[in-house]
Amino acid sequence: MFIDTIKRSAFACMVALLLAGSARAQQDWIRTGTGLGVEKVRLAVPDFKQVSADPTSGELIKVFDDTLWNDLSQAGIFDVVSKSFYPLQVPGSPDEVKLDAWANPPANAGMLAFGNLNASSGDALVQGWLYDVRNTQSPQVLGKQYREKATPENARIIAHRFADEIIFRLGGGIQGIAESKIAFVSARSGHKEIWAMDYDGANQRPLTHLGSIALSPRIAPDGSRVAFSAMTGGGWNIVMYSFDLGRLVTFPHFGGTNLSPAWSPDGKQIAFSTSRTGDPEIFICDSDGSHPRRVTAYHGPDVSPAWNPKTGSQIAWVSGRTGLPQIYMMGSDGTNPQRMTDQGYAVSPSWSPNGQFLAFAWIRHYGPGMPGAQDIYVMDIASKQIVQLTHEAGRNDFPSWSPDGRHIVFQSNRSGGEQIWTMLADGTQQHPLTNSGHNTQPNWSWK
Amino acid sequence: MKHDRMKWIFLIAVLASVLTLGGCKKKVAAPPPPPPPPPAAPTASLSASPDTIEPGQSSTLTWQTQNATDVTLDGAKVDPNGSRTVSPSQSTTFRLSAKGAGGTQEATARVTVTPAPPPPPPQPSATEEEMFNRNIRDIFFDYDKYDIRPDQQASLQADAQWLSQHSSVRFTVEGHCDERGSTEYNLALGDNRANAVKNALVQAGVGADRIRTISYGKEKPFCTESNEQCWQQNRRGHFVYQK
Structure with a gap:
């Protein structure tokens, strides 16, 4: 209970601290993170015990252990204890746990996730427990059992589910993201096509085979479809892919250049940029493409809309109406447009799931003699305070929030070619998810 | 134990003999016979x-x-x-x-x-397309801008004049951008550029129904180096003859 309360406030604290820090030293690196003010739970995750001699179980348990370790260490709410500090006797079941050995130095763990994997006659049975090792009276926080066909893919899925249970229990009741997906654009086939992968970069696979140019994938809130824009029939059109059917489904052509579709949080409407009137403006249509209606009316590029996922009543977008592109915000009916950035080159807004923050890409100091790096920033919408998340590391663009609001995926060319990277929403733990070909424009699923 | 030792001794003996024989063979290789006098080679x-x-x-x-x-x-x-x-x-x-x-x-x-040269294409349309490509000049833009620069007005007026004299020609104006901007914004900007060229031509008397526009943003650059000369090459409204 105590931990629950702490963790519930942890994310809010983190961002508040970030913003406080940025006001003080805008031009410099600031060391911030979830660890400030709130101590992260020290979680020990020993390898699961192999309890059958089945020849497949060695591979399964490796996949399972790697996936569980990665999920928990990337979750952003744990201090996962290094394996070199673990006691020599690793438990596979509750009767093998010596609480003292985990609670005392060198492990100094607060929580212990452990269990076993039993592969027999084609099935994999996984038992997993989460123990509060300092609660000697009733240490068990969680006990779970999973049975699936014994395949490495299922070992990954079971590890994801167990990790999500732990994150849900210790992370303030916020659903984990281990089973979420990321859509993106990859040119590795020679053409830019829409691809999808698991949140951790596994299972990268193409969805489209158009052989032209496909861009800007946006996954529907219910996860059933992906809207994107593609060069089809001599122009840019909004195209719809169905995950359920595994193929493209019809969507009307509007004429002009149609770009950057964005789903309303109820999945019933799509905002997009269209130049059907001769000038790129934001339009909204129903999710089947019917009833297109105009919501912006200034000359110049208007593109990249993003709905407030919490309320559905506001849209952030990019407009070049005053020159270099800036982030704007308006009611979803087009009322009360408001400029959010005041300088530089600001594009690619992405709204945090709780509706409080905007992530965007910004060449903040734009002009002759300026370094001109493009970095990912987060703005607290209410106060317009801004925090820089990436620092002078190549050109970074297209941030997209994870469903739990703790992570941001983005594209960066810092390693040479453009690749998909992920990080915690405070800018820490940045690492690439792709490394083959050119990969851009990631979009995280809503759940 | 004893059996093992016997095996070892045997193995070493065999190895030694193999080595010795191998070594000897090299040393005692017969010298090649003297070559017979060669007959005249063909x-x-x-x-x-x-x-x-x-x-x-x-x-x-x-x-x-x-x-x-x-x-x-x-x-x-x-x-x-x-x-x-x-x-x-x-x-x-x-x-x-x-x-x-x-x-x-x-x-x-x-x-x-060598394959035979392709038959010459039908005379009239080739001439028109060739003349189009020879006469029509692309319109270049400033960074992040889509208005027609003063120094591009001469090109534009010449294009409009030629197009007015060849009223059967239909064509596409492609809007292109340099690599520095963001993908989505550049596609919208390229659309503005293509439409700016179209509108200027319509103003100058070219029929709007003859002109298609399309944006390529930064997806199809003419030049791929990262310098201003190359960027300027990529910021343009590009004319493509429509067959």
């Missing part, structure tokens, strides 16, 4: 004239040999000296082999068959 030469033809044309192979008793061209027996007309449908290498008491000499000649 000579052979083969040439093709011309060596490049189009399908259906022919080429003449000419060959000479000396000191040969058995002369073959591509496996078929032929005279020691001679010539032959060939008409291969694909590029072919011909092989002359001259065998005699002094050995064998080979010579080759290659006849390359």
Whole structure:
């Protein structure tokens, strides 16, 4: 209970601290993170015990252990204890746990996730427990059992589910993201096509085979479809892919250049940029493409809309109406447009799931003699305070929030070619998810 | 134990003998017998004239040999000296082999068959497209701008004049951007550029129904280096003749 309360406030604290820090030293690196003010739970995750001699179980348990370790260490709410500090006797079941050995130095763990994997006659049975090792009276926080066909893919899925249970229990009741997906654009086939992968970069696979140019994938809130824009029939059109059917489904052509579709949080409407009137403006249509209606009316590029996922009543977008592109915000009916950035080159807004923050890409100091790096920033919408998340590391663009609001995926060319990277929403733990070909424009699923 | 030791001794003995024998063999290799006086070696030469033809044309192979008793061209027996007309449908290498008491000499000649040039395209439209490509000049833009620069007005007026004189020509204006901006914004900006060129042409009297516009943003650059000269090449409204 105590931990629950702490963790519930942890994310809010983190961002508040970030913003406080940025006001003080805008031009410099600031060391911030979830660890400030709130101590992260020290979680020990020993390898699961192999309890059958089945020849497949060695591979399964490796996949399972790697996936569980990665999920928990990337979750952003744990201090996962290094394996070199673990006691020599690793438990596979509750009767093998010596609480003292985990609670005392060198492990100094607060929580212990452990269990076993039993592969027999084609099935994999996984038992997993989460123990509060300092609660000697009733240490068990969680006990779970999973049975699936014994395949490495299922070992990954079971590890994801167990990790999500732990994150849900210790992370303030916020659903984990281990089973979420990321859509993106990859040119590795020679053409830019829409691809999808698991949140951790596994299972990268193409969805489209158009052989032209496909861009800007946006996954529907219910996860059933992906809207994107593609060069089809001599122009840019909004195209719809169905995950359920595994193929493209019809969507009307509007004429002009149609770009950057964005789903309303109820999945019933799509905002997009269209130049059907001769000038790129934001339009909204129903999710089947019917009833297109105009919501912006200034000359110049208007593109990249993003709905407030919490309320559905506001849209952030990019407009070049005053020159270099800036982030704007308006009611979803087009009322009360408001400029959010005041300088530089600001594009690619992405709204945090709780509706409080905007992530965007910004060449903040734009002009002759300026370094001109493009970095990912987060703005607290209410106060317009801004925090820089990436620092002078190549050109970074297209941030997209994870469903739990703790992570941001983005594209960066810092390693040479453009690749998909992920990080915690405070800018820490940045690492690439792709490394083959050119990969851009990631979009995280809503759940 | 004892059995093991015996095995070892046996193994070492075998190894030692293999090594010794191997070493000895090298040392006592017989010297090569003195070569017999060589008979005169045959000579052979083969040439093709011309060596490049189009399908259906022919080429003449000419060959000479000396000191040969058995002369073959591509496996078929032929005279020691001679010539032959060939008409291969694909590029072919011909092989002359001259065998005699002094050995064998080979010579080759290659006849390359080039595909016939494509038939000339229909005269009138080619001329019009060629004239279009020769006369129409692309319109270049400033960074992040889509208004027609003063220094581009001359190009634009010349384009409008030519297009007014050739009223049957239909064409596409492609809007292009340099690599520095963001993908989505550049596509919208490229659309503004294409439409700015279209609108200026319509103002100058070119029929709007003859003009298609499309944006490529930064997806199809003309030049891929990261410098201002290259970026300027990529910030343009590009004209494409519509067949």
